[in-house]
Amino acid sequence: MIERLSALWQTLVALPLFGLTLTLAVYWLCDRLYRRMRYLPLLNPVLLSIVIVIGFLLATDVSYPAYFNGAQFIHFLLGPATVALAIPLYSQFRKVRALFLPLMLSLFIGSAVSIISAVLLARCMGASVPTLLSISTKAATTPIAMGIAEHIGGIPSLAVGMVIIAGISGAMGYRFLCKRIGVHDPVAQGFAVGLAAHGVGTARALQVDPQSGAFAALAMSLNGLLTALLAPLLLPWLLR
Amino acid sequence: MIAALTQLLLFQLAGEVISRALNLPVPGAVLGMALLFVFLCVRGGASAEMEKTTGYLLRYMSILFVPAGVGVMLILPILQTEGLPIVLATLISTGLAIAVTGWLAQRLSRWRSNTDPHD
Numbered sequence: 578m579i580e581r582l583s584a585l586w587q588t589l590v591a592l593p594l595f596g597l598t599l600t601l602a603v604y605w606l607c608d609r610l611y612r613r614m615r616y617l618p619l620l621n622p623v624l625l626s627i628v629i630v631i632g633f634l635l636a637t638d639v640s641y642p643a644y645f646n647g648a649q650f651i652h653f654l655l656g657p658a659t660v661a662l663a664i665p666l667y668s669q670f671r672k673v674r675a676l677f678l679p680l681m682l683s684l685f686i687g688s689a690v691s692i693i694s695a696v697l698l699a700r701c702m703g704a705s706v707p708t709l710l711s712i713s714t715k716a717a718t719t720p721i722a723m724g725i726a727e728h729i730g731g732i733p734s735l736a737v738g739m740v741i742i743a744g745i746s747g748a749m750g751y752r753f754l755c756k757r758i759g760v761h762d763p764v765a766q767g768f769a770v771g772l773a774a775h776g777v778g779t780a781r782a783l784q785v786d787p788q789s790g791a792f793a794a795l796a797m798s799l800n801g802l803l804t805a806l807l808a809p810l811l812l813p814w815l816l817r
Numbered sequence: 818m819i820a821a822l823t824q825l826l827l828f829q830l831a832g833e834v835i836s837r838a839l840n841l842p843v844p845g846a847v848l849g850m851a852l853l854f855v856f857l858c859v860r861g862g863a864s865a866e867m868e869k870t871t872g873y874l875l876r877y878m879s880i881l882f883v884p885a886g887v888g889v890m891l892i893l894p895i896l897q898t899e900g901l902p903i904v905l906a907t908l909i910s911t912g913l914a915i916a917v918t919g920w921l922a923q924r925l926s927r928w929r930s931n932t933d934p935h936d
Contacts, residue, residue: 596884604880623879627886634890641890648884654874655881657825659846660832661871663853664863679925687918695910702902708895715907716914719885720844728842735903737885738892742904743911744882751915760919764926769919773911780878790875796918798847805842 590639596647603629618749623777627741655776659718662779662794669791672764680768684796687772688803689811691716696815706816707732713812715739717804718775718797725805729812740775747774748781763789771796821870828853 589595607622607629614620634644645652666673673680695712704712710731714722719740726736751770760766763786770778771793779797783790831852833845841848857863863871889896896903 600880600883600887604883608880623882623886626880626883627889630883630887631890634887641888644887645884648887651881652884655885656829656846656849657822658874658878658881659844660825660828660849660853661874663828663850663857664868664871665875666850666854667857667863670858676926676929679929680922682925683918683921686921687914690917691910691914694913695906698909699902699906702906704899704902704906708899708903712903712906715910718844718847721842721847724842724844732892732895734888734891735895738889738896739903739907741882741886741889742907745886746908747911747915750912751919754912754915755919758916758920760916760923762923762926765919765923768922769915772918773914776878777882780875780882783875783878794850798850801847802843 590643593647596644597650599630600648600651621745621749624745665787665791666794669788673795683768684799688800688807691773692808692811693815709816711736712739713808714804715743716773717801721801721805725808729809744774744777747778751778764792767792768796772800818870821867
């Protein structure tokens with residue numbers, strides 16, 4: 578009986594249905610909890626879902642590739658969703674043009690601060706060189722970060738991990754942080770979270786305020802590009 | 818819905834082709850966003866169907882990061898030895914980048930709208 582159940586479980590886990598259903602079901606529950614607790618940042622449904630799914634996979638001894646076999650269908654939609662960000666961006670076109678210069682300046686300085694502070698902090702705490710190379714990409718979106726990490730000799734999967742940590746923490750904390758330092762402008766808030774927390778931050782900003790979301794999308798795409806240019810330039814100097 | 822989804826995929830595909838052909842560090846989807854943006858500027862806005870479909874997609878964008886996030890389990894061995902510097906440096910640096918960027922963006926845009934009364 579037990580053997581038959583375990584054989585059934587093995588076939589079930591190998592189906593794409595498993596990873597897909599697990600992701601949707603866990604996210605659905607976490608999102609309900611998040612709404613019920615009045616959007617308490619600590620209960621961020623992305624973070625909670627990731628922790629629960631990882632816990633479940635480790636406890637049941639299911640590998641990540643087996644899980645991703647089904648979860649890839651959700652993952653795939655990131656591409657078209659990223660393209661779709663052009664629509665909120667276009668709706669803010671006039672404002673983007675009017676604020677072009679201030680935003681470009683903030684972008685350059687913010688991007689440099691993000692790379693330099695991450696590498697120097699990790700270095701002070703004794704991180705190894707491959708880790709330092711990988712952490713420099715943490716503010717870029719996942720595919721860009723993987724590309725840069727590979728290019729400069731970091732570890733792509735580690736870069737993705739740090740990208741996710743940056744994205745979730747930024748999405749969770751940016752409103753609290755901005756209010757604390759007197760930044761109330763939705764444009765500035767959105768631009769900041771898009772720069773430092775890429776797509777995860779942008780998705781959160783879109784839920785909070787459409788204008789914030791549009792500027793987060795703008796900052797996300799520009800900083801992805803800028804990180805790819807700045808990280809290889811700054812790293813030799815930061816690792817000296 | 819199908820027309821809008823097809824358009825999104827076509828823009829992504831075009832972005833992918835350009836990114837690979839020119840060997841750019843930018844992923845196809847981000848280039849696709851730029852291409853769609855230019856298209857919207859030329860066309861003068863999105864169709865009602867496009868607005869509806871993208872609104873739907875973007876409202877649920879958060880969940881799309883879960884599969885990649887679960888991938889953190891692959892770096893658990895590295896996190897066991899270097900977890901503290903990795904997590905702390907990422908958190909502090911992210912906070913710093915948000916604070917500096919937000920503060921600058923707010924400050925500079927106010928300064929700009931004060932000096933240019935036509936905006």
